Amino acid sequence: MTAISTVASTSGASSVSNALDKTEIASNFTTFLQLLTTQLKNQNPLDPLDTNQFTQQLVEFAQVEQQMKSNDQLTSLVSLEKSAVASTALNYVGATVVVDGSTSQLTNGSAVWNLNVTKPSTATITIKDSTGQNAFTGTVAVNPGTQTFTWNGLGNDGRAWPDGSYTLTATAVDTSGQSVGISTEVQATVDSVDLTQDPPQLSINGQGYTLDKIKRIIRTSS
Secondary structure, eight states: OHHHHHHHHHHHHHHHHHHHHHHHHHHHHHHHHHHHHHHHHTSBTTBOOOOHHHHHHHHHHHHHHHHHHHHHHHHHHHHHHHHHHHHHHHHTTTOEEEEEOSEEEEOSSOEEEEEEESSOEEEEEEEEETTOOEEEEEEEEEOSEEEEEEEOSBOTTSOBOOSEEEEEEEEEEOTTSOEEOOEEEEEEEEEEEETTSSSOEEEETTEEEOGGGEEEEEOOOO
């Protein structure tokens, strides 16, 4: 609530400042034109005033006015872009997406991750709960590309772990024992969007992600 109030106050102060600047420039420009008109009316016909300086000042006033209009237009464009991004982010709520990550939700005895390697390998999997306690350790064969790893929620001692957030870490070696790069993805539903962040943050498995982190959208069949 404090952050929202601060943003609103800053935005309001900026708007008031811009309005005051415009009013002051308009007043100065009007005063300048009145002075110029008065001097031109009362100039000596035999010794007319040099209008070069007046012309230069008119040009400067015009340039300032145009710059302020350009700033207003840029501000409007930025506002429209932010609104478009916010609308796009809201459309993701309820959608099933895939993002780079290692934290998945164990629900009804099932937690799913995607594993990616470039060559046939053996991966060592370690899964920990939200407190950092080791829940499961094991090895699994992985092939080049993306494949799914599903954990049934059972620890190495056969104990069923409760539903919640679990983090998977993985290392992999090829058939010759050389280390192989392995990455993890999570597939989950976007449950909410934080529009107070810039850019907006999608909440996925309790973690915040920006729109550019979305790798795929999964369309579920009805």
